[in-house]
Amino acid sequence: MFALISLAAGLLFGGGLAISGLLDPRTIYALLSIGGGWRADAAIVFVVAAAVTMAGYRLVRSRAAPLLADRFDVPSGGAIDGRLTLGAALFGLGWGIAGICPGPAIAGLLYGHSETVAFLATLLVGLVIARKGSQFWPRLRNALVRRQPALSPSVDVLPGGGIFGRLELRKWIVVAAATFGMMAAFGLSTSIAVFMKPLEAEFGWLRADVAFAFALFSAGAALGGLIYGRATDWIDTRPIVVVGALVMGASFVVLAHQDDLVMIQYIYLAAGIFGFACLYAPLAATVGLWFERRRGLAIGIVTAGGTLGQGLTPILVQPLIEAFGWRQAYLTLGIVYLVLLVPAMWLVTKPRLSDAPAAGATPQKSAAWSLPPVVSVGWLGLAATFCCASMAVPIVHLVPFLADSGRPVAISGALIMTVMLSASVGRVSFGLIADRIGALRSYALAVFVQSITVYWFVELQSLVALYALGLAFGFGYGGVMTALILSVREAVPARSVGLSTAIVGLLAWGGMGLGGYQGGLCYDLTGNYDASFASAALAGVANLLVLSALALHLRWHRRIADALGRMSVRRQMDGGRLAAAGG
Amino acid sequence: MLATLYSAQIAGGVLIGSACTILMLCNGRIAGISGIAKGIVLAPNTAERLWRTLFVIGLILGGWAGIAFMGESLPPLEFRWSLPVYAGAGLLAGVGAGLANGCTSGHGICGTARLSPRSLAANAIYLGVGVLVVTLIKPLL
Numbered sequence: 091m092f093a094l095i096s097l098a099a100g101l102l103f104g105g106g107l108a109i110s111g112l113l114d115p116r117t118i119y120a121l122l123s124i125g126g127g128w129r130a131d132a133a134i135v136f137v138v139a140a141a142v143t144m145a146g147y148r149l150v151r152s153r154a155a156p157l158l159a160d161r162f163d164v165p166s167g168g169a170i171d172g173r174l175t176l177g178a179a180l181f182g183l184g185w186g187i188a189g190i191c192p193g194p195a196i197a198g199l200l201y202g203h204s205e206t207v208a209f210l211a212t213l214l215v216g217l218v219i220a221r222k223g224s225q226f227w228p229r230l231r232n233a234l235v236r237r238q239p240a241l242s243p244s245v246d247v248l249p250g251g252g253i254f255g256r257l258e259l260r261k262w263i264v265v266a267a268a269t270f271g272m273m274a275a276f277g278l279s280t281s282i283a284v285f286m287k288p289l290e291a292e293f294g295w296l297r298a299d300v301a302f303a304f305a306l307f308s309a310g311a312a313l314g315g316l317i318y319g320r321a322t323d324w325i326d327t328r329p330i331v332v333v334g335a336l337v338m339g340a341s342f343v344v345l346a347h348q349d350d351l352v353m354i355q356y357i358y359l360a361a362g363i364f365g366f367a368c369l370y371a372p373l374a375a376t377v378g379l380w381f382e383r384r385r386g387l388a389i390g391i392v393t394a395g396g397t398l399g400q401g402l403t404p405i406l407v408q409p410l411i412e413a414f415g416w417r418q419a420y421l422t423l424g425i426v427y428l429v430l431l432v433p434a435m436w437l438v439t440k441p442r443l444s445d446a447p448a449a450g451a452t453p454q455k456s457a458a459w460s461l462p463p464v465v466s467v468g469w470l471g472l473a474a475t476f477c478c479a480s481m482a483v484p485i486v487h488l489v490p491f492l493a494d495s496g497r498p499v500a501i502s503g504a505l506i507m508t509v510m511l512s513a514s515v516g517r518v519s520f521g522l523i524a525d526r527i528g529a530l531r532s533y534a535l536a537v538f539v540q541s542i543t544v545y546w547f548v549e550l551q552s553l554v555a556l557y558a559l560g561l562a563f564g565f566g567y568g569g570v571m572t573a574l575i576l577s578v579r580e581a582v583p584a585r586s587v588g589l590s591t592a593i594v595g596l597l598a599w600g601g602m603g604l605g606g607y608q609g610g611l612c613y614d615l616t617g618n619y620d621a622s623f624a625s626a627a628l629a630g631v632a633n634l635l636v637l638s639a640l641a642l643h644l645r646w647h648r649r650i651a652d653a654l655g656r657m658s659v660r661r662q663m664d665g666g667r668l669a670a671a672g673g
Numbered sequence: 674m675l676a677t678l679y680s681a682q683i684a685g686g687v688l689i690g691s692a693c694t695i696l697m698l699c700n701g702r703i704a705g706i707s708g709i710a711k712g713i714v715l716a717p718n719t720a721e722r723l724w725r726t727l728f729v730i731g732l733i734l735g736g737w738a739g740i741a742f743m744g745e746s747l748p749p750l751e752f753r754w755s756l757p758v759y760a761g762a763g764l765l766a767g768v769g770a771g772l773a774n775g776c777t778s779g780h781g782i783c784g785t786a787r788l789s790p791r792s793l794a795a796n797a798i799y800l801g802v803g804v805l806v807v808t809l810i811k812p813l814l
Contacts (some may be wrong), residue, residue, distance in 0.1 A: 100731020108739025142690020218766020
């Protein structure tokens with residue numbers, strides 16, 4: 091009831107703002123233009139509203155308590171101090187420039203002007219900065235200066251969990267939320283392909299224009315990932331992923347109102363930098379921190395969320411577009427993201443120091459990784475580049491290839507769906523495999539499956555065989571990403587997982603772009619896709635070579651380390667013998 | 674005469690005033706938008722977050738309904754600046770409202786109605802600065 095009353099009050103308030111014309115910046119400018127062009131509109135609204143409120147408050151305050159609460163929660167009247175003065179002055183500055191008050195900015199949200207969204211987004215940031223300022227600065231300075239492993243100082247204690255099983259429950263809640271986050275992030279990236287057709291139809295854009303939006307998005311996602319990956323090493327994950335979710339939802343709302351191709355491309359760029367990038371690396375890195383046992387399974391599930399998002403978005407969004415048009419579909423997506431994704435991301439935090447997997451448990455598994463982190467990340471990044479160059483060919487070109495060979499669109503859609511759903515299974519499976527045989531070995535296995543299957547798309551004729559191939563390829567294609575993230579987690583210390591994951595992710599995106607591009611280039615040069623898919627298989631072979639070299643390097647490095655260890659032991663023994671002889 | 678000329682503004686003011694009154698009568702809360710928005714992010718518990726979120730949802734839907742109700746008689750909104758300007762202005766207004774614990778709704782309407790000295794001071798300051806700013810940017814408007 092309490093909550094419903096506030097809903098009703100909000101409705102009245104918003105309606106009042108709208109009909110009185112306060113949503114329009116010109117109304118505020120007119121109020122403040124006492125030098126000329128002054129109009130009374132806004133002043134009348136404020137005076138009438140304040141008068142009605144004053145009369146209302148008089149009646150209300152004759153009561154001892156409100157109807158639905160214990161007491162009146164009214165500011166107790168602090169001093170008129172520097173803080174109030176500075177605050178009111180800053181507010182007047184922003185308010186005068188924009189001509190927007192916070193209330194009208196919110197009430198006009200469904201108008202869908204990107205200006206209000208921008209104003210509101212930074213308004214919220216400003217409010218939080220003002221509150222957190224005093225607490226946040228010392229913490230940030232500590233993190234920067236002392237470089238502590240920045241495990242969150244406080245993880246919310248879930249109510250009703252009790253001691254037993256609370257931690258286990260908390261872990262899997264993080265996994266569930268992160269999985270949903272991955273789904274949403276990849277849903278956003280897939281939305282570009284899904285909305286391509288209606289946008290083409292309405293504005294007559296070229297396919298390359300919309301594809302350019304995807305390229306911008308990817309570049310933004312990859313570069314932004316570096317920043318947020320590093321940020322995840324320093325501060326808690328929650329603020330990063332919540333902001334990312336807000337940006338993704340807002341992007342959809344704003345996209346719903348665009349008429350200009352360049353704007354759409356820029357919005358996708360922004361959504362990549364400030365949305366997708368805030369989720370991908372931070373989520374993957376954070377889940378890795380929560381688990382020592384069964385880490386593979388956890389990362390497998392979370393990354394499977396990504397392919398699920400890629401597979402489900404067309405199924406869920408296509409009917410929306412057909413029924414209500416693309417604008418309504420974008421708006422709906424935006425609202426769904428804001429309502430569901432933002433609270434889900436609130437649940438994602440880092441483990442407390444005391445909750446983190448026991449430090450002693452780590453070395454036993456990462457003993458294989460005696461290389462310095464930089465070298466390990468270099469090797470894995472190289473592998474990721476080849477890996478994604480290989481997978482990009484079918485991912486980007488399968489649909490046009492099938493269209494060229496005269497198959498109906500529905501078939502290619504269904505085949506892509508098969509690949510993605512099989513990839514979801516592959517991710518969980520290779521996570522489990524990694525738990526048994528180690529991350530790097532399971533990565534090699536996934537790369538092997540992907541590389542031997544990728545070429546055959548151009549050879550097979552029968553539909554059944556194509557679907558079977560799609561299943562097999564998807565299984566491997568899904569597994570590589572999961573096993574790669576797990577390998578990174580094993581290869582580097584916990585305090586630099588975020589940055590390392592992001593670097594490998596950046597190179598993976600680069601490989602993806604390269605692979606997609608070279609696939610198209612081969613097609614343009616030769617007129618068919620044979621060479622494209624053959625080069626994808628070659629990239630897979632190159633990747634296996636890189637992995638063999640990495641394995642050799644690891645073994646060689648370990649031998650030298652062992653030999654050095656033995657030498658120092660022998661020297662000690664020799665020294666002891668000499669000493670004994672001397673004695 | 675004045676009442677018919679400004680009927681929309683008067684009606685809007687009455688609606689806003691009733692909203693503030695209802696929220697105080699039933700829930701005992703001030704209808705300050707920036708405080709409510711801030712609370713969605715920073716409130717200590719779920720119940721606090723819930724009523725604030727619902728208020729904001731109501732605000733959005735109410736705005737939408739108001740626009741729909743007025744139809745053609747409302748001119749389309751006009752935004753003068755580019756996005757970065759609005760983003761910057763939002764940040765200033767946000768930090769300011771955060772430090773001052775209120776904006777045009779909390780200080781401007783509810784605070785005035787309570788005749789709170791802090792609110793009256795805040796109103797005078799942001800109105801003064803606002804007038805100054807608009808006078809300066811007037812040639813660009």
